[in-house]
Amino acid sequence: MDDDAKDDHQNRPAALGCAIAGTSVNLPGIEPATCFRSSGLTKVYGSGHSAVHALRGVDLELPERELVVLLGASGSGKSTLLNILGGLDRPTDGRLWFRGEELTGASQRELTQYRRRHVGFVFQFYNLMASLTARENVALVTEIAEKPLSPEEALTIVGLEKRLDHFPSQLSGGEQQRVAIARAIAKQPSVLLCDEPTGALDSATGVRVLEALRDVNEKMQATTLLITHNAPVAAMADRVITFSDGRIREQKRNEHRKDPKEISW
């Protein structure tokens, strides 16, 4: 399946089911396929005088497997874009394709299935289930995934193999965030969407979290989008997108990805 848009609306629902159901494959060795493609994405909150234009026309093309860092001032629309890419929110206008299948116009049910099969989320506030242990928080997701890692494997990847049976209340902030990452990657997602995952952490702890994300991106080949307001973090990315006032102001590729250990803020 190539990245050509299937503009024909008649065909869309049937075709959408295909990518969302996860039958789409990336052939290794061949030019990386496009993961996300968008044209003219806009998002307006509210209406009339109080309308807020969070996105003002975003055209984007993100290849598979890249680690992308989104930078930009607070309120510039980064989270809005990420939420739309993750199927949490819908654009007001414009179109969006995931692996060639159109996401815009998909039903609630289809979006839920899309999130379930393909998307891993990591948020600033870890959003763990307080009543479940680290292992159980991850199991929550592996139980509904198709080809998941075991919770233990996922927690080992983020370096928490010794904390399996701890409840969130017994973990530090950084550890909680790594449980959240383990939870996001345990289902072997196609894309990993992280909204300021280090925002609530100190620099040293943040670096551990970034390392975990980099490892996941390398080992699992998941296309990774990482929002941060710490510009130095951009050095670890394949691609850096800078947002301003609801638009992409700048897009650049890094020759080399820096090791998170070398980054500090």
Add this chain to the structure above:
Amino acid sequence: MSAFRMPGMLSALDRKLLRDLWGMKGQALAIAFVIAGGVAVYLVAAGMLNSLEDTRRAYYDRYRFADVWSPVVRAPRSLLADIRRIEGVQAAETRVRSFALIDMPGMDEPVTGQILSLPDIAEPAVNQIHLARGRQPQAGRRNEAVILQSFAEAHALEIGDRIAVTIYGGRETVTVTGIALSPEYVYAIAPGQLVPDPRLFGVLWMSRDALAEAVNQDGAFNEAVVRLGYGANENAVIRELDTLLAPYGAAGAYGRDEQMSDAFVSSEIDQLRTMGSLLPPIFLLVAAFLVNVVISRLIATERDEIGLMKAFGYSNAAVVMHYLKLVAVIALLGLVIGAMLGTWLGRLLATVYTEYYNFPLFLFKADPRVYAIVSLVTAAAVGGGAVMAVHRAARLEPATAMIPPPPTDYSRTIGSNITRLTFLDQQTRMILRQLVRFPVRAAFTSIGVAVSGALMIGTLFFIDSMEEMIDTYFNVANRHDVQVMLMEPRGRDAYFELLRAPGVLDAEPYRSVAARLRFGHRKERASLTGVVATAELSRVVDLERRPVASQPGGIVLSQDLADRLGAEAGDVLTVEVTEGRRPVLEIPITQVTTTFIGSAAQMHIEDLNRLLGESNVISGVYLKVDPAKTDVLYRQLKTTPAVAGVGLQSIAERNFTELMDQNIGMSIWVYSAFAGLIAIGVVYNSVRVSFAERQRELASLRVLGFTRGEVSYILLGEIAFLTLLALPLGAALGAGMAFGLSQAMSSDLFRLPFIIHAGTFGYAALVVIVVTAVSGLMVRRQLDRMDLVSVLKSRD
């Protein structure tokens, strides 16, 4: 400077209060309605109690209602002076009382009547009548009478109308001169009946001289009535009266507790008192619990705002006041709704009451004190619930209040090992951990739901119980169609005559005498009945509906009589017969059995007659009648001089059922609607709170790709589980409550059998489940509309 503040000038805190209230309007309303339920029930019960007691007291005082009645066979009028001299007697009157059969044109059934004499010169010193219209009969006029208002209304009788009455065997035509009410007939029922039927029971007041002449009581009386002085000893007066009047055939004096009309009014008052003291506390406790849960939750949500307020310099007191004000608004809303609902229901109930209880004027009017009490109690209960929650807000340090709360600690919860069982899925694990982590709240929720179910069972039980009572009484114990009471004991020929009467399929004679039963130092008035050994038409039956046959030479006693005498089977009773030759007998109790309606002291008719030293005499006959020929039979009975009164079973049963459907039925449905309110209040609030608390987790689950159904399971699974727990608990509580009520509401007049049909349990369970489902669906709708993005963005 303005003396008042415009809405726009509300303080910032008060505006926040209004916003908070609006945000939780569903929950606030649910709580307000639970409060309203308690307030309304209390108002209706206490207000009605108030109205009934006040009206009764005023009525009895104004018309000088008697304290003691003493029927005799025939005593000289000159004894009145002696009666008045008895210590403790404040006023006394003698009078003539007679049975009568009234023949109403266009009506087959004979109407049972009572005729009472009115003094010819002055108003009676005791038991005056309230003449609504017309005038008293003229002295000595044999053909004039004042009639009871309910009877007049039932037959559309007017002053000047004439009615045919059989008095003492002689047929008379009397003209209605007045229409009256009497404190003796507030609840106007014919002897042996349970429910008033104004069509079939009439009371006439006639001139003393005229009535005395008609019933052969010239210069005599057959009933003395007495009012007691303040602080007089009723029992002593009764003893004196009995001694004084014994030579004149005194059947035994009795007080208001055995005066039929007042006994029924008192029983109603007792029931109101029970309801009024039992139900409102349940409602208010539930309301206090709900307020506590909801306010605790609100404070948890607003902990950073509280921290901010404190950081800005608001005092603890100001913060606490803020939340108490919120609760006060809810409580006030509940009070107002409850007061309106209660007053409305009270007025409605009052109109039902006036159908059964005849007072010159009866209005539902709750004492201002009642309103004051209910307001204070509500404030105390709800305030108590709030204060426990609010003191947590006072304790919050401004600094800690502003950092997000750490994840709730589930690690040290007892029983969390069970929840580690590997076969559980994570969602079920979350439900279980939540329950184990907050067991008190879970328990209260479950108990709250159980209480609502119990309340429903406890009130609907009345229907089951009354049905059992009616069915046993009318279809098992008393299977006759007509009871014929004779003017005075007659020989067997009266029985054979009735057996041959048109339409009569079967007949059974009975003998009944007034007696005092004595065991040890306790004494009870009772009517001792003799029945044939093979009684089929009218029998005493036990709780299993098996007929209890009296043994030769012995007496069968109903449980209530046995209890009051402190006697049991095997004991020997002293029976003082207060009729005829007044023998004093020693009779063994052969069996004690529970009767639902009335009391029973029964033996073989041959034994009774032998003990009385009389030959084969009867007091009346039970008849089984061919339904097609009742009219012929009735016509004959109406003209039979020996007949004093006629009881019609089918009509009595219909009246009883009607009373149940209308009066009791209405209260039962009102109460069970209130029970539903509690269920809604508890379930809706606990699902709402649960939703608010877990909104973030639930949103996270949706983000992780869980479907709405899967997410709802976590939220609604918890309440479903608690509701399921509540069902058996509620059934047990309900059964307990029903048992308690069956005891509390039973009186000398009737015993409520403790019987709950499976259908009642089923209905209560169904209501609870439906309420849970509806509350669940309402919250589920909010779950569906939840904005994932904004939930995850906000910290709580």
